[in-house]
Amino acid sequence: AQKITQTQPGMFVQEKEAVTLDCTYDTSDQSYGLFWYKQPSSGEMIFLIYQGSYDEQNATEGRYSLNFQKARKSANLVISASQLGDSAMYFCAIWAGWGKLIFGQGTELSVKP
Amino acid sequence: DTGVSQNPRHKITKRGQNVTFRCDPISEHNRLYWYRQTLGQGPEFLTYFQNEAQLEKSRLLSDRFSAERPKGSFSTLEIQRTEQGDSAMYLCASSHRRYEQYFGPGTRLTVT
Numbered sequence: 001a002q003k004i005t006q007t008q009p010g011m012f013v014q015e016k017e018a019v020t021l022d023c024t025y026d027t028s029d030q031s032y033g034l035f036w037y038k039q040p041s042s043g044e045m046i047f048l049i050y051q052g053s054y055d056e057q058n059a060t061e062g063r064y065s066l067n068f069q070k071a072r073k074s075a076n077l078v079i080s081a082s083q084l085g086d087s088a089m090y091f092c093a094i095w096a097g098w099g100k101l102i103f104g105q106g107t108e109l110s111v112k113p
Numbered sequence: 114d115t116g117v118s119q120n121p122r123h124k125i126t127k128r129g130q131n132v133t134f135r136c137d138p139i140s141e142h143n144r145l146y147w148y149r150q151t152l153g154q155g156p157e158f159l160t161y162f163q164n165e166a167q168l169e170k171s172r173l174l175s176d177r178f179s180a181e182r183p184k185g186s187f188s189t190l191e192i193q194r195t196e197q198g199d200s201a202m203y204l205c206a207s208s209h210r211r212y213e214q215y216f217g218p219g220t221r222l223t224v225t
Contacts, residue, residue, distance in 0.1 A: 004155075033212045043202060045156070045216035052212075091155050095212055098169045099144055103155030 002027045002096040004104035011109050013082045020067070021077040021107045023092030029053075033095035034075040036066065039106070040088040048090075051075060079109075087111045115139075117217035119205050125223045126195055133191045134220045138207030145188050146214060147180055148204040149173065156204055162188060195224045 003026040013019035025034065036048040051059045051066045059066045067076040079086055087110050093101040118137045126132050138145050143164050148156035159178070161169045164185040174180075177195075182188040192199055202221050206214040 035212070037216075042218070043221070044218045045204060045206070047213060047215065050212055093155070096158075098161050099208060099212070099214070100146060100158040100161055100169065101148075101156070101214065102158070105153070106155050 002029070002032070002094045002102045004092050004094055004102055006092055006104035006107050008107045009105075011107055013079075013109065013111055015084060015111055015113050016081055018078060018080045019082055019109065021079070021090050021092075021109065023075045023077065023104060025073050025075060025092070025094050027073075027094060027096075029097075034066070034068070035093040035095070035101065036064070036075075036077045037091045037093065037103075038086075038088045039091060045091070049077070082111045084111050084113060117205055117207050117215055119203075119217040119220050121220060122218060123221045123223075125225065128197060128224055129194055131191065131193045132195060132222065133189055134203055134205075134222075136188045136190070136205030136207075136217060138187070138205070139209075139215055142207035142209045142215075143185065144208045144214075145182055146206045146208075147188070147190050148206065150202040150204055150219070151200075159190075192222075195222075197224050200224045 032053045034051045038046045049061045065078045089106045091106045093103045096102045145162040147159040150156040162182040177193045202219045204219045206216045208214045
């Protein structure tokens with residue numbers, strides 16, 4: 001069975017600094033996908049970035065990049081130049097067949113001015 | 114592209130009552146998912162439709178829960194004889210590719 005572990009319940013970062021949110025995963029599948037979603041206080045889950053297990057390069061989307069270390073089974077999210085609007089819950093997830101996602105417990109990020 | 118919509122956004126009901134939620138996916142998305150999220154947790158998968166076919170159901174989806182997608186467009190999730198433990202955010206997502214799921218704003222259910 002697939003599993004996602006996010007060990008940081010809460011993180012603080014100063015505005016304009018970079019921050020790394022940790023995610024480790026467990027799966028026996030050879031082919032899988034890893035995702036990060038942002039959930040602001042409004043509740044909507046916002047897709048940020050995707051990494052396929054066979055992708056040779058780390059995924060990047062604007063200020064978001066995914067530090068994928070397959071041997072260590074980690075998929076950390078790096079947010080560069082943090083903004084106040086980045087304050088939210090962040091969830092790491094793994095694709096688990098039929099498209100369903102298995103989510104971690106999330107990390108609450110607070111950006112300080 | 115107006116995004117995934119869900120109605121109602123909030124529902125307060127008394128224990129034992131039935132409730133029904135609606136999800137309208139992004140047009141032309143053939144895959145639709147329901148998730149449940151309780152406070153402080155990540156979303157948990159409930160069920161998945163491809164077009165009108167319900168292809169997978171989580172064991173979390175007890176006999177009191179039923180989901181339909183009759184014409185392969187919108188979907189409904191019904192909870193019968195609600196219990197306090199059903200209080201949660203119910204999220205709907207849709208996709209047209211295998212991995213990129215777009216979520217709606219959710220329906221927050223409170224069972225008193």
